[in-house]
Amino acid sequence: MSSNKSVLITGGTVVNASGEVLADVMIDQGVVQEVGPNISAKYAAENKGGPQRIDAASCVITSAFVDLHTHLREPGREESETIETGSRAAVLGGYGAVVAMPNTEPAQDSVAVVEFVRMQGERAGLVDVVPSACITVNRAGLQLSPFHSLAQNGVTLYTDDGNGVQDPVIMRRAMEYAKELNITLMQHCEVSRLTEGAVMHEGCCSSHLGLPGWPSIAEVLMLQRDLELVRETGAKMHFLHLSTARSVELVRQAKNEGLPVTAEVTPHHFSLTDEKLTGFNTVFKVNPPLRTMEDVEALRTGMQDGTIDAIATDHAPHAAHLKDQDLLAAPPGMLGLQSALGVALKYSGCSVQRVIDLMSWAPARIAGLTARQGNAVASGNIANLVVFNPAAQWEQSLEQIVSKSHNTPYLGLPLQGQVQYVVRDGKVIVEAGVIAK
Amino acid sequence: MKHLLSMDDLSLGELQQLLSLADEMSEIQKRSQPKVPALRHKTVASLFFEDSTRTRLSFETAAKRLSADTMTFSAASSSVNKGESLRDTVETLSAMGVDAFVVRHKTAGLPLAMTQWTDAHIVNAGDGAHQHPTQALLDAFTLTRALEMGNSLAGVRIAMVGDIRHSRVARSTVRAFVLLGAQVTLVAPASLLPPSLIYSNATHTSHEWPVSISHHLDEVLGEVDVVYLLRMQHERMNAAFISSVGEYALHFGLTPKRMAKLPHNFKLMHPGPMNHGVEIGVDPALVPGSLITQQVTNGVSIRMAVLLSLLGPAATSEMTKEERNV
Numbered sequence A: 001m002s003s004n005k006s007v008l009i010t011g012g013t014v015v016n017a018s019g020e021v022l023a024d025v026m027i028d029q030g031v032v033q034e035v036g037p038n039i040s041a042k043y044a045a046e047n048k049g050g051p052q053r054i055d056a057a058s059c060v061i062t063s064a065f066v067d068l069h070t071h072l073r074e075p076g077r078e079e080s081e082t083i084e085t086g087s088r089a090a091v092l093g094g095y096g097a098v099v100a101m102p103n104t105e106p107a108q109d110s111v112a113v114v115e116f117v118r119m120q121g122e123r124a125g126l127v128d129v130v131p132s133a134c135i136t137v138n139r140a141g142l143q144l145s146p147f148h149s150l151a152q153n154g155v156t157l158y159t160d161d162g163n164g165v166q167d168p169v170i171m172r173r174a175m176e177y178a179k180e181l182n183i184t185l186m187q188h189c190e191v192s193r194l195t196e197g198a199v200m201h202e203g204c205c206s207s208h209l210g211l212p213g214w215p216s217i218a219e220v221l222m223l224q225r226d227l228e229l230v231r232e233t234g235a236k237m238h239f240l241h242l243s244t245a246r247s248v249e250l251v252r253q254a255k256n257e258g259l260p261v262t263a264e265v266t267p268h269h270f271s272l273t274d275e276k277l278t279g280f281n282t283v284f285k286v287n288p289p290l291r292t293m294e295d296v297e298a299l300r301t302g303m304q305d306g307t308i309d310a311i312a313t314d315h316a317p318h319a320a321h322l323k324d325q326d327l328l329a330a331p332p333g334m335l336g337l338q339s340a341l342g343v344a345l346k347y348s349g350c351s352v353q354r355v356i357d358l359m360s361w362a363p364a365r366i367a368g369l370t371a372r373q374g375n376a377v378a379s380g381n382i383a384n385l386v387v388f389n390p391a392a393q394w395e396q397s398l399e400q401i402v403s404k405s406h407n408t409p410y411l412g413l414p415l416q417g418q419v420q421y422v423v424r425d426g427k428v429i430v431e432a433g434v435i436a437k
Numbered sequence B: 001m002k003h004l005l006s007m008d009d010l011s012l013g014e015l016q017q018l019l020s021l022a023d024e025m026s027e028i029q030k031r032s033q034p035k036v037p038a039l040r041h042k043t044v045a046s047l048f049f050e051d052s053t054r055t056r057l058s059f060e061t062a063a064k065r066l067s068a069d070t071m072t073f074s075a076a077s078s079s080v081n082k083g084e085s086l087r088d089t090v091e092t093l094s095a096m097g098v099d100a101f102v103v104r105h106k107t108a109g110l111p112l113a114m115t116q117w118t119d120a121h122i123v124n125a126g127d128g129a130h131q132h133p134t135q136a137l138l139d140a141f142t143l144t145r146a147l148e149m150g151n152s153l154a155g156v157r158i159a160m161v162g163d164i165r166h167s168r169v170a171r172s173t174v175r176a177f178v179l180l181g182a183q184v185t186l187v188a189p190a191s192l193l194p195p196s197l198i199y200s201n202a203t204h205t206s207h208e209w210p211v212s213i214s215h216h217l218d219e220v221l222g223e224v225d226v227v228y229l230l231r232m233q234h235e236r237m238n239a240a241f242i243s244s245v246g247e248y249a250l251h252f253g254l255t256p257k258r259m260a261k262l263p264h265n266f267k268l269m270h271p272g273p274m275n276h277g278v279e280i281g282v283d284p285a286l287v288p289g290s291l292i293t294q295q296v297t298n299g300v301s302i303r304m305a306v307l308l309s310l311l312g313p314a315a316t317s318e319m320t321k322e323e324r325n326v
């Protein structure tokens, strides 16, 4: 996959976990060859047979992002997104890898479907598409997925996302398998009996609007149960899309106790609140729901203090005809890949380095992708990099969206931080914010 | 006023204007020929995705008395269930030249969404548990006229009893009563109140309910002028909102014994249809202060007033009756 053409990134700030430094980055044979200040003088100009040059002035150079939570909709819902269109959105968002959620049709509960997704990802060739698999067959919560077969085929992440695993017996058994196979279960925490018919956060807004509410306790109860199961089984557990202040508190306690848990937050949960629903716009219907400012602030604190490990998009495309329904009928979910960085830098209150940790280094570790992703920009490492301007202010417009669906909640909202270049295996695939031919 | 979507959108002045206009409409209704040409050549379509023959007929009667053409679209016979999106349906119907849609839907906010899909006027005839503004208007009209208080309810003490949580009537009528100066007490078990009123962690400023709350009907009966009963639905047992309708009736139903505790000239209201033996254990025909029949009659006058102020020839309060063609 490596390109023979060498690439020289000049004038940017290299940000690694160890610190940041103004440096040029020389890439050849798909690998970072050299990182250092003013090394560009050593190389011939591009028009004299030298390397392809990228001007990274006022930009950050770091490892490409990793999304732990992407709904690519293929197979089964190709009217909303395909692996190809989702890959385009991902790479424009600065991602080098995305974890494909398994709630496809058919669901990713067999080696065959998982391999299909992986293959389609390779065919699109823009990001590493990393299939996750279901915890239970067809996410129905009744029968365990074939964990041994799936793990043998390289699947490390398992989730019934869209549903929480309701039955404690099933969950306990799944954790026993997770422990023996050293795989990670990712829970969508929602006690479904408490959220029947719900369309938005249960609180003042829902009470006023007469909309069936989604109480915070539905998330908190399952999270508590699972923490106890982790304590008992020792299995690794990742909590998807934390949305309540109490959830952050529980995960913080669990980590202090040394439990092997990690957690993610979506850009929308730390930037938007349930007040958005007062216009009844289905774009803002999402699961878990947008909650209150108090929750938003707790999530931001959790990101800042390390309780929350990762920003994950929960990118959930839905075709216009699906969202053009009433609030009860419209499916939950919103786009996220192309706006995640802009939301993170504008709304998280985190430093640039912390945002990179949340979007690249930590998720790469959680997904077990460090062979290719989330590594330091240093000589000898595979060149999967992103170059972004952390200060650029922008607004998302419909024309920018390359997803097949357009259900973004960020139209007209100020964002900060724009992806300029993405390098994959040493090859420049996003150039000045557009996908290179 | 382009649409009537929510009582939250109405100022006190607009509310009072509609009440006054409804007086004129009820005059028309008393005529031997209760019909005026005010809305001739206008088309009013009722779009009922949820069954409510009463409300639909009330609107259609109102439209016909103003000489509007009417058409009816009910969900059962529609293509909405066959994959055509709601938006397509609305766009198709408005292409047929509809001037106003009267819409009833199980989902809160759908009438507001429709304003994006058509240039026609939208009248919300009930959206989920959100709003039912014409009910609020007819309730306000009925009560102010019964108490002969003009366009005010200043100081009137009203107990609204029942399933507030799931009630669009409560969300709209409480607002109308409070705007007119009434003191409203919501009476219900905590499970049937909106969550924001029972959970202290759900504090918020912008969506306040300016009401008092009681969980004991017997404690408020001696201190109210009006009892407004809401319909109790049997399905509420399924999600454990109540133990049984019997238990509910025992503690929150209006029984003969409770009636005896009320001031003798108290007024009784109910949005209908009634569940006899549940929220109401007395024969309303035998309650001298019952306004339940007037509520139905006034429904047509109020809906005429609403349609006229949305569709009428620049129907402002300054216009004379002749100019309005009534």
Ligand SMILES: [Zn+2]
Pocket: A161, A162, A163, A188, A240, A241, A287, A288
């Ligand atoms: Zn989920």
Ligand SMILES: [Zn+2]
Pocket: A069, A071, A101, A161, A162, A314, A316
């Ligand atoms: Zn998801």
